[in-house]
Amino acid sequence: MLIAQITDTHVRRKGDLLHHMIHTGRELRRAVEAINALPVPPAFVVATGDLVDRGKNKEYRRLRRLLDELDAPCYLVPGNHDDADGLRAAFFDHPYLPPRGPICYVVEMRPVRMIALDTTRGRKPGGELDAARLSWLDARLREAPSVPTLIAMHHPPFDIGIGPVDAHAFRGRDELAAVIAAHPQVVRLISGHIHRACEVPFGGTIASSAPSTAHQLIIDRGESGGLTMRVEPPSFALHQWTGRALPTTIVRTADPGAAPALRVVS
Ligand SMILES: [Fe+2]
Numbered sequence: 001m002l003i004a005q006i007t008d009t010h011v012r013r014k015g016d017l018l019h020h021m022i023h024t025g026r027e028l029r030r031a032v033e034a035i036n037a038l039p040v041p042p043a044f045v046v047a048t049g050d051l052v053d054r055g056k057n058k059e060y061r062r063l064r065r066l067l068d069e070l071d072a073p074c075y076l077v078p079g080n081h082d083d084a085d086g087l088r089a090a091f092f093d094h095p096y097l098p099p100r101g102p103i104c105y106v107v108e109m110r111p112v113r114m115i116a117l118d119t120t121r122g123r124k125p126g127g128e129l130d131a132a133r134l135s136w137l138d139a140r141l142r143e144a145p146s147v148p149t150l151i152a153m154h155h156p157p158f159d160i161g162i163g164p165v166d167a168h169a170f171r172g173r174d175e176l177a178a179v180i181a182a183h184p185q186v187v188r189l190i191s192g193h194i195h196r197a198c199e200v201p202f203g204g205t206i207a208s209s210a211p212s213t214a215h216q217l218i219i220d221r222g223e224s225g226g227l228t229m230r231v232e233p234p235s236f237a238l239h240q241w242t243g244r245a246l247p248t249t250i251v252r253t254a255d256p257g258a259a260p261a262l263r264v265v266s
Pocket residue numbers: 008010050193194195
């Protein structure tokens with residue numbers, strides 16, 4: 001079973017470039033094409049937040065048109081750039097989206113079950129899981145203790161060593177780790193938000209973040225006091241269930257005109 005993860009798509013209206021230079025919609029289109037061309041089709045795609053850039057309805061309508069090109073079903077998780085009402089309106093026919101409250105839900109897929117968590121607190125940059133969401137998660141995990149489970153959310157529950165990023169600490173991080181540690185069927189916790197692939201041991205499992213489909217964070221000392229971003233080829237993550245674990249691969253989509261894959265017979 002293959003699960004594709006896209007994140008931090010930051011879609012804007014057509015022609016409205018991020019920082020006057022980044023074609024986020026075009027980069028998402030390239031990622032969608034790359035996912036559709038995978039030799040093994042994913043069971044589903046999960047988009048882990050910052051789906052659009054300004055939370056505008058027009059951005060959600062464009063996001064919808066771009067994601068409708070995916071061959072696989074797609075599940076949406078909100079990030080701090082999202083607007084829950086705008087998201088629900090554009091994806092009104094996605095039945096897993098709860099009609100109100102935090103956008104938390106379960107995808108009862110097998111062999112890997114997925115639990116999506118809404119870690120937003122309005123449009124503030126930092127993530128949070130309060131007591132209500134943590135107790136909801138604990139209850140869902142108790143329902144299927146022997147089914148390998150993937151948890152998907154926007155904010156990673158770990159620091160990355162860059163001051164301006166880590167300043168927005170994840171509220172409820174230790175409590176989340178305690179819930180995860182009590183449920184060893186959790187095979188991985190995936191996230192986005194930091195626009196860079198990272199992996200950290202967490203609550204007895206692995207917490208990871210995936211790169212953006214558009215622009216990536218530069219790992220520096222944060223001396224500027226801000227963040228340094230760079231346009232790199234659109235990337236996404238593939239999580240493949242082996243029957244024992246869920247290893248993750250980061251895929252950087254080839255530049256147009258790049259050489260095709262070679263098949264080497266040994
Ligand atoms: Fe983002």
